[in-house]
Amino acid sequence: LVENGFDVALFLKHLHSCVLIKLMSVGILPVHASCVSYNGESILLAGFGGTGKTRLILQLINSGCHFVSDDWTLMHDGHSSAYKDGFLMCDYDMKEFPEFARLNLIDRFRLAVNGLRKFRVLYKGLEYLGLPLQGRCYGVDQAFDMSASSVNIGKVFLVQRSDVPQPQIIRVELEKVVAQITEVCSRENALFRYQYGLFRLAFYGNDSRWFEDIMASYSRNIQLSLAELSVYVLNLPLQIKISEFDVKDLLH
Numbered sequence: 001l002v003e004n005g006f007d008v009a010l011f012l013k014h015l016h017s018c019v020l021i022k023l024m025s026v027g028i029l030p031v032h033a034s035c036v037s038y039n040g041e042s043i044l045l046a047g048f049g050g051t052g053k054t055r056l057i058l059q060l061i062n063s064g065c066h067f068v069s070d071d072w073t074l075m076h077d078g079h080s081s082a083y084k085d086g087f088l089m090c091d092y093d094m095k096e097f098p099e100f101a102r103l104n105l106i107d108r109f110r111l112a113v114n115g116l117r118k119f120r121v122l123y124k125g126l127e128y129l130g131l132p133l134q135g136r137c138y139g140v141d142q143a144f145d146m147s148a149s150s151v152n153i154g155k156v157f158l159v160q161r162s163d164v165p166q167p168q169i170i171r172v173e174l175e176k177v178v179a180q181i182t183e184v185c186s187r188e189n190a191l192f193r194y195q196y197g198l199f200r201l202a203f204y205g206n207d208s209r210w211f212e213d214i215m216a217s218y219s220r221n222i223q224l225s226l227a228e229l230s231v232y233v234l235n236l237p238l239q240i241k242i243s244e245f246d247v248k249d250l251l252h
Helices: 008-025 053-062 091-096 105-116 120-128 174-187 192-204 210-226
Strands: 029-031 033-038 041-046 066-069 073-076 079-082 086-090 135-139 150-162 168-171 230-237
Touching (some): 008 029, 008 210, 041 079, 053 086, 066 073, 086 091, 091 135, 174 230
Parallel strands (some): 150 230
Antiparallel strands (some): 033 041
16 A cells, blocks of 8 residues: 555666666676677677667677567676566567557557657646557567577667767777766666666765765776676667668677
8 A cells, every 4th residue: 555646656766776786796797789699699788778779789699689678677697687577678679660559449549649749738637537559568579489597698789869860880998888887777767866866875975976876886897897808889870671671790
């Protein structure tokens, strides 16, 4: 039982932050990345939200890969594993990869309603009625025929959107990828700073370098974990349709 007005969504965000802090404290590294396995090794696709990581792994799965994780991936002792057992598809993922969404006729109608977003007043009314289908969380077994639990890390791609005509894969220095992964971890979890600040204040007193310390440790551990791997930047065009992207260069 919970009291009236209890914000479950906000509570879960706070809980998510606490879990990430605890994982870091025991040497398990949460990375804002999607992940698939191919030939016994994992391909890690790190980056900010909205860059197309979910659609990339769906295209990779269509090319023979196995699902490992989406949204957040855990790294530990050279292995990658899932942070959670659910898989979230947003409306734009469903439109481009309907075969994974498994929509019925009513779902397809609700998805089409999202096309009315430009009519703001009308769309607000439809939202109030719960008509738009903006996303859905699936169980991994429900969404995929094959998945992997823990796999040796093989390649790491930092996914970015750029004003380029064609997708570009560029091998880069490890330091650049580590810096970006650290920045993404910080910015993609808005409550991380707040929760860890309370933790440090409660147990260690007022330390103005709490955030710098935890992220410096995180950055060092990421660098050690990826030191022997090939790391790349994947620049995707702003308007690319990922379902038409030939992902074979990510596999070899």
